[in-house]
Amino acid sequence: MQADALYATSADGLLASRWPTQAIETEAISPFAHKSAGVDEGGRQLAFLGPPxxxxxxxxxxxxxxxxxxxxxxxxxxxxxxxxxxxxxxxxxxxxxxxxxxxxxxxxx
CATH class of the missing domain: 2.40.10 (Thrombin, subunit H)
Incomplete structure (x- = not known):
């Protein structure tokens, strides 16, 4: 049996304003049990993927x-x-x- 997935979305307004047409969207499926862990992971991905x-x-x-x-x-x-x-x-x-x-x-x- 598999539980329904929980989704978390993270965005960085400053990055979006700098490159409005060049933004990338990433999606990761992970074994996190709690949505808060997914939100934390979204922050880590933004910190890495955002800068050049x-x-x-x-x-x-x-x-x-x-x-x-x-x-x-x-x-x-x-x-x-x-x-x-x-x-x-x-x-x-x-x-x-x-x-x-x-x-x-x-x-x-």
């Missing part, structure tokens, strides 16, 4: 296709990653570098 982002690629050791769709903290000695940067993993290629995975990530700028 840049795509990067990073080589990490091991086979890490499991990271696609998750947020990871990457720390390297260049490109502004020295203190660690939270990135959303949108792709993983385990064939380019032997024993490694090339992660394609989005990060806020």
């Amino acid at each position: 982002k840049v795509g990067d690629a990073h080589v990490v050791h091991g086979r890490r296709r499991d990271l696609v769709g998750t947020v990871v903290t990457l720390t390297i000695d260049s490109l502004g990653y020295d203190a660690g940067v939270a990135c959303y993993v949108i792709g993983a290629d385990e064939t380019q570098v032997p024993g490694c995975t090339v992660l394609t990530v989005l990060r806020r700028i």
Whole structure:
């Protein structure tokens, strides 16, 4: 048996006014049991998806296709990653570098 879904909508008026015709709409289905948790998640998604982002690629050791769709903290000695940067993993290629995975990530700028 499956219960009816609960829906929560989040919006950012400032972002909508800056880019009224370029707004994106995302939808996520999650296992949250309470609507308040969904509202909190909407806030987290707005905080990440709202500001401008840049795509990067990073080589990490091991086979890490499991990271696609998750947020990871990457720390390297260049490109502004020295203190660690939270990135959303949108792709993983385990064939380019032997024993490694090339992660394609989005990060806020």
